Each structure stands twice: as structure tokens, then as C-alpha cells.
Amino acid sequence: MDYVLLGIQSVFSNTAMFSVFGVGIPSCLVTLFLGLLTGIAVGATPGLAGPTAMAVSLPILISVFGVRPDALLPVFGFLIGVMKGATVGGAVPAILFNVPGTPDAIMTTLDGHPMAKRGMPRRALRIAHFSSVTGDTASDIVLFVCAPFLAIMVERFLDLPEKTALIILSLTFISSVMGSSVGKGLIAVALGVLAATVATGQTFHPRLTLGIDGLQNGFPMVSAVLGALILGEIFVTLNDIWRGERQASTVQSSHGDVADGLQKGDLRRIMPHIARSSVIGTLIGALPGVGSTLAATLGYTVGRGIHKRRKRPEDPDFGEGAPEGIAATEAANSAVSGANLIPVLSLGIPGNAAAVFLILAADSIGGFNPGPAVFNFTRPQINPELVVAFGIFTLMALGNLLNWTIGGAFMRAMSVMSRIPIRLLLPIVLMVTLTAIYIQDTRMAALWITFGFGILGFFFRRLDIPVLPFVIAFILAGTLENTARQAFSATGGDPFFLFRSATSVIFLLMAVAIIVFLGRRKGHGAAATHPN
């Protein structure tokens, strides 16, 4: 309990950025607020997403707050605000213009846009906002309870070999569930591991550099992550526009200026769908690598089945503007965001792009290493990392509060963002990203490396290889190698150290089972989709 209070205190006692009526406003509250607004704005902009805003803002935040431990919470505050805002904002263009602002808002178009076309855009937006924030809040509560518990269990019961096996299991799982094929997921993971091994190691010889001087320091994490995630996506989107496969400018609104809003009985109708989809989203979000799009699809599909049996004859079906359809989708995709942080905070394993940027921030600033050691309840010495963790939880709770109070109004005002042409926006985002990288790593070589990873990200997408497993493997490879080295040394050089404990054997068997099971399932699914 002391740590919880310390975490809350660390947020409110953070350096005041300015004062209102003589009361200092802590910098992390200001950044949280700005992050939320930014997140809603980028979520409402088709072609942009939360990770893009995080990528661009991270170097600026580090420039503002420095790399001192007290910079952690203001920087995390902004990133958490973006994360929360983007989940809400994605519904805006989906409802108003039938264009999903974020990939997980695709299902929102199915009922949100028909409702808007029937002259009730405000009602659709209000239902989306209420469902999204409720799902997000429920998911955060699960995170607050589960992450410390899971971390304590890991620290208590897992030794170095078991931790090595756990990272292998996580990487296998991520590679198997993401993308269309297990083989391509594994290719992404293997390439991520290999990219991370360049110029690292324990001898003086920088390995796998082919003698190229520019690679003597390896690939900077920021360049690799931003290149593959952000630049790759920019190149693919520009290519789609160039080929005429994507609309260069956004479609016009088809709704009129009809005043509308929540109707009597709406909340009673949608609450069961929100509750069900929140559970689905939270369960899916807790698994690393499983995206919010799957949660939205599952929440929608389950909700549709139940709605079909229970609806009154006069109620619209799913797909015809049913409020239940919007609620089922938005609650499910938003419930993923909090639960997605369970693996990163408790195990140090990032499960989605937002978690990747939290790790990047922690890595850049220092003083906080997400993982099971964070939840070490030491006494009487204070564990500063645990205080930061509870500070993060406090920021998430405050982010939800802001989302409940002002998020809806700002979300409805952000429909203007949907009108910005992507073809103009993306080259500007590219320039901003490159500038942000140079400010952190003042070498033109860093820009070339970023561009190289951007090209790699482009080809990944065109070859249907998932990008996120590559990025997660790149981040985890160093930890995996170090843990394996320590485990090998601690067991006296036992080459079979991974097979000496039942737990690590179970983890490895699970990894193999996941590859076989999901490989067969995906094979059958794809065969049905692409019959030869």
C-alpha cells in the first residue's frame, strides 16, 4: 500500500510545469493531457496511428525532460495519453466517413457509418466513446491487479533457465499468432534476433558487420524500430496511393447537420455487449502479439450471434446501424490496450507497438527496466522502479478520467482531421520522424539506417511478413542472449540447461505445440481462402 501511495504521490509531486491560481500543475499531468489530445487527433486521422505520434514525440519529450529518472513519468504520461486517445479517436472517421482511423476500427464502420447515414452521427460517436472508455477502464483495472501478481510469481518461481525458456515461448507465440503464416512469423523473429546481434557480443570483434565501419556500433534501437514500424508503413501507404489502390484524399461526410445524441435506453441496451467485449478484449490483450483487430472482430462476431437471438423485431440488425454493434466493437478493441501492458510490465515482453514505445522510452531515459524485477516490494529501502510502475498505473487511471470527462467532446471535434489528405501528410510525417531520430542520434548514418529498416519494413509488408514480431524480437534478443549466457554459466556450462527443470521443459514444449497447432490451423484457414 505504501508503494501505491508513493506512486500516486510521484505523479502529483512531479515538477510543476506552470501554476494556475498559485497551484503548481505537475508536468506529467500536463503531458498526459496533451498526449490524450494528440492521441485522439492522430486516431481520427486516417493513415496515422498512436505509434506514429509516439515515434515523433519521443525524441522531443526526451529533449524537453532530459534523461534523468524524474523524466520518466512525464514522458510515460504523454505516451499513455496518446495510447488512450488513439483508441478513442479511431472511431471518428470510421463512423463519419466509413474510413477506419486505425486498423482496429474497421468493424466500427459496419454499424457506426450506417447509423451516421441515418442522421445520427452524434449518437454513434457517443456510443463509441462510452463503450471505448468503459472497455479501456475495465482492462486497466485487470492490468493493475494482474501485472504485479504475475511479476511476483515469475520472480519467485522462475530461475534463469526458466526465464530463457519463457522468452523463447513468448517469441514463438508472437511469431505464430501474428500474420498469415507461422513460417513468415518465424522469419520475422529470426531476422529481428539477427539484426540485434550485429556488432554486439562480448569479444572485441564486432560480429556480423562484414567489416563495414558504419555498423561498428550495431543498429540503434530507435532507428530499427521507427524504420520498420513507421517508415515501412509510410512507404506502403504512399505506394498504394501511387498505384491508385487507396484513395488519396478522404471521402466527404455523408451525414447532414441533424442534431442527435444518446437515446433513452441506449445504455441499458449496450451495457451487456460492452461487458462481454471488455472481457474478450482483456483476455486477448493479455496475450503478447495478439492485436486489437482480432479482439474487435471476435467481440463483434459474438455480439452479433447474441443480438440475433435476443433483439426485438423493430431493432436494427448488426451491420445496419445497431448501437450494440458499435459497442461490441469499440469495447473489445479498447479493452486490449490496458491488458497489452500486462506482459511488458510483468515480464518485460512487449506485446504491441505502444508497449514497444514504452520500452524505447525507458531504454532511452534509464532508471526503469520493465520486467518482473520491477515489482520487488523491498523494505525498508524503496524500490524506485516500483514507484514508477505505480506512477504509470496512476497516470493510466487519470488518463481514463480525462477520457471520460473531456475525451468525448474532443473526439467529436476531431472529425476535421479526417479531411487532411494522406498524400500530403505522410511525407511530412516521414520528415518529422527522420528529424526526431537525428536529434537523438546526431549522425546522418542514423538516417540511412532508419531508411534501410524502412525499406525492410516495406518489403515485409509486401511479402506478407508481420513487422511487429521483428521489432519485438529485436528488442528482446539482447535480454534473451544475456539470460542464456548467465543461465549457462550458473549451471556450470551445462549444454542442456534448458531441459533440467520441468517448468522450462513445459515452456519449450508449449512453444513447439503452438507452432504445430497454429501452423496447422493457419494452413487450413489459408487453404480455404486461397484454394489452388
Added chain:
Amino acid sequence: MNRVNGDAVLGAAIVVASVLAVLVWVPRDTGSAIVEVVRGSMRIGDALAPTIGFSLLGIAGLILMIEARATGSTLRLDRFDLVFIAGVGGIFLCAMLLMRWSGPLAAALFSDESYRNLRGTLPWKYVGFIIGGGFMIGTLISLVDRRLTARVYLLGFVVALCLALVYDLPFGSLLLPPNGDV
């Protein structure tokens, strides 16, 4: 490329490359073997991680070949993608060259001082960034639009100027590209 065989070809190429890397590249370009003995105790060497990485890559290539037999190809790469990405690469190369050398060239033409001495002062410190950045934004938009217009270049230069001011005015210690290299 036949859609059915695309993934299989990719898988086969990956398997061959992985085998070559494990047998040729890794042994020649790492400082220690898979396992080494240091002061009487066994340690994991620098070659282990790349060897496992390439082995995993090879296995992934085999799985992909097997999957391709059952499911067909999901590749969406064609020559238009290659043409486009080559164009983007050319634009990036030109933009980087402009960014790197516009400032020194302007200093050589219009000042007695070297660019290195001027890179912290206005307007010199913005020259490369604005010319290179504006060129990149304008040319990328032109590539996508398939036509050259002065308006998009104007937009690019204005955006680059705004970006320079956003970073440079509040944070005097930050270096815009290319000023950290020259």
C-alpha cells in the same frame, strides 16, 4: 511470379541463405565460437546467437515452403513495387546529399568562414535542413501525384522551416541535420 510458387521460392531462398550464413559468414565474422573456455569455465561464445538466429531462419524457410504447398502464395510484391521503392530510394539519396552539402556549398559561395564555424548561426544552420527536407517532401508528394508542381515544393520548404523552428527555438542545444556531422 506465380502466386502459388512465390512463398515456396522465398522459403527456398531463405533456406539456402541461412545454410551459407551458418557455414561461411558466422564463423568468419564472429570473435568467438559457439562455446568457449575462459579461465577453465565454459561460456557461451559470440557465435551462438547468430547461429541460432540463422538456424531458426532456415527452419522458418522450410516451414514456409511446406505451408506454400498447402495454401498458395500470399506475396503481393510486383515490379511496380520495386519501381516505386527505387524511386523513393533515389529521392532519399538526393535529399540526403542536398541536406549534407547545401550548407557547406552556400558557405563557400557567400561567406569567408567555413560551414563548420557557421553551423550554429542563422541562417546557415537551417540551409541544408530546409533545402534537403523541402526537396524530400515536395518530391515524394510529386511522385505520388505523378506530376510536378511548385505548390508541393513550397509546402515542403514551409514545413521544413516550421519544423526547424519548432525544434531549434525552444531547444537551443539540439542539432538539426546535418549539423552534427559537419
